[in-house]
Amino acid sequence: MNDQSSTMPGRFPGLSSKLIATIIGVILLVEIVIFLPSIASFRATWLEDRLQVGVVAARVLDAVPDVMALPRDLTDRLLNSAGAHAIVYRREGQSQLIELTNPVMPDTVVTADLRQGDLLSRVGGALDTLFASPGRTLRVVGEGDLNESLVELLMPETPLRRDMIDYSRSFALVSLGIAAVTAFVLYVLVSRLFIDPVLRVTDNMLAFRKAPENAALILTPSKRADEIGILERELADMESEIFSMLRQRRHLADLGLAVAKINHDLRNTLTSAQLLSDQVATLDDPKVQRLAPRLVTTLDKAIGFAQSVLDYGRETSVVPRLAPVNLRGLVEEAAFEARVAGNPLIAFDNQVDGALMADVDAGQMGRVLVNLLKNAREALEAQTGDGQDFRIVVGAANEAGKTVISVRDNGPGLPPRARENLFVAFEGSARSGGTGLGLAIAREITEAHGGTLALVPEPKGTRFDITLPARLGDS
Ligand SMILES: Nc1ncnc2c1ncn2[C@@H]1O[C@H](COP(=O)(O)OP(=O)(O)OP(=O)(O)O)[C@@H](O)[C@H]1O
Ligand SMILES: [Mg+2]
Structure with a gap:
């Protein structure tokens, strides 16, 4: 018994653990696909909110004739509430700027153009912010509330990045929660519906294989229709x-x-x-x-x-021991044993090539030949008449990678009773004193050699062909 095939996988190394891993994997994959657009829109909304302050500021700038005349603390408050260093307002080719009292000199400036609405550039922008090195300055560009007006905000990227990281963290937590709950619910459902029944069948098969003579182990099927x-x-x-x-x-x-x-x-x-x-x-x-x-x-x-x-x-229970055997010699011996060779009534012709070899069990294959030759002799001897020209011919050849040995005689051919029960032990005999075992044994031995024994139709007489697999190494 193969040990590996009979060991039962525990509940976890088997189907169930694969199932849980697959469910969690798929859900997390889906969550990642959902995460990208949502982090992009989080960033867009965040920036949009800040830009609105810029728009309000722009309105103020529009209303006053001289920006420089505005009180410093008012402009600083405006800028702080937008989280910006500076706000630029452009309209009809003119631009106005308000900036903090102590202006910050930006180091690296990246532009976030809120007028670009396509998903890909938004996702790209979001990933850029998430993985950026700290200390960059963002230039946020958006439309003002008047026609053809533009508002620009210069602000540090860090607060946005911090908020985005917080958002990502909560998103990951929620995702893991959803994945865990879904995996658990699906696992329970799938276990009940599929895995438990499959385990029951597997257990039963293993138990039955060990003791197939115990009728109590025969599975009682459920009424499922699937x-x-x-x-x-x-x-x-x-x-x-x-x-x-x-x-x-x-x-x-x-x-x-x-x-x-x-x-x-x-x-x-x-x-x-x-x-x-x-x-x-x-x-x-x-x-x-x-x-x-x-x-x-x-x-x-x-x-x-x-x-x-x-x-x-x-005989039928012995495993054949294959070894290279000279076929001509084997036929010769069998012919003597079957009293075919040297028989005064019968002309025996061994046409097998002296060099032809086959991998067979010499004893068993010899018995096949003896049975066939004996049958042929008995059929010829039983013929009435003057009995001239009785012939038995044995030939052999390598054909299409197989060795075919044919035993032919010019006797009366198989009687109907023998034909009907060909190769059936105890049934096939059509001669008095016959046991009806010769052909059955011959066939069993040939098949144990991986070959076939067949009756080949001939216009006169009987012909049996023994077909054996090619020898190892022969083509
Ligand atoms: N070459 C043959 N020519 C004519 N009839 C044959 C030939 N070979 C076999 N038979 C017929 O097939 C029958 C079955 O053969 P088989 O060898 O199985 O049994 P048997 O010869 O009757 O008995 P056993 O071989 O067991 O002593 C034979 O009785 C015979 O009638
Ligand atoms: Mg016989």
């Missing part, structure tokens, strides 16, 4: 299926074991009977002489059957 509901129902169905499949398998395996035991004893008993029958066959009684050979063949068949059932149980 995707999570579908997920729950599908999971519950899947778990029920796995549960019954496992139970069925266990029963089958138990049965198989019982059959193997019975079969084993049966084979031993039959072998003893065979020994007895051999002795009986030596008796001189003519009746015994007539019946004994039939008794011997029947017992042979029964023992053969018991043996192949035992083999089936053993």
Whole structure:
């Protein structure tokens, strides 16, 4: 079992913490986007308020014929209330100036033109003020209340900057508050609606995987109609299926074991009977002489059957050990074992190239070939008639990165019963004394090698192709 896949993430390293982080991140991002225009408009309003004082002053200047004649403390008060060093009033090409009694000599002057109404320049101005070095002087330009008149204020930037920083601070505090409250509310909602059900499903899957034979662990789906509901129902169905499949398998395996035991004893008993029958066959009684050979063949068949059932149980569970094997040699050996090579009735032709290699389990692949060759021989031998020209041909080639071995004979072809149950264990036999295991075993072994076994249609006779994956390193 993979440890990593079975460890359950705690509530925080998992979905929930990602969710909270995402919500807070998104809200803060939105707040930043909102912050820029609002700090710009805060600055514009702040400056506008100061400019209004300038406009009032301009009106006074307009009314008096001689500015110099104005009392000093009046102009100073006017300037102080606008927070300015100086006010300039321009109208019809003329300009008038009032300034503090002790005029300040400005160092760096930046212009804030309130007549420029576009958002971008306002935001730019606001950021400029926020990140400016202290001690700059602002030249605020705006329209006066009379046509074509202009009012200019010269003032230190610091008070504006201080107010803007205060504003930003409260904005950040409020934003964080909103983000926290929203994240919490959303988290609770999303947890209830989505995360908790997903956690329930995850927990259930992990528990069920550990003990799939415990029916109490099968999920009870809720009545939700959405995707999570579908997920729950599908999971519950899947778990029920796995549960019954496992139970069925266990029963089958138990049965198989019982059959193997019975079969084993049966084979031993039959072998003893065979020994007895051999002795009986030596008796001189003519009746015994007539019946004994039939008794011997029947017992042979029964023992053969018991043996192949035992083999089936053993063989199919062994993992193939792949190693490079010379195919021509393998075919040659199998042909001898299947009593095809050296058979006086059959012309056997091994056409496999002597240099051809394949990565197979020699024992198991040999068994596949023996089964196919034996079937071919049995089909040919069962043919009535004079029996000339019986042929079995085995060829092999590398095709499109695969190795294909074909076993062909010029016999009668597969009978319908064998065709219908092709590769089905115990079902496919269409000859007397056949177990119907040969092809099923052959197919299982080929598939365990990552290959396929297929019946290939031929105008006459039978052809089976074993297709194996290419050897590592071969193209
Ligand atoms: N080359 C062939 N030509 C004609 N019929 C074949 C050929 N190969 C297989 N068959 C038919 O397919 C049936 C199934 O073959 P399979 O090898 O699975 O079982 P079997 O030969 O009957 O028994 P077993 O091989 O287990 O002793 C055979 O009974 C036979 O009728
Ligand atoms: Mg067979």
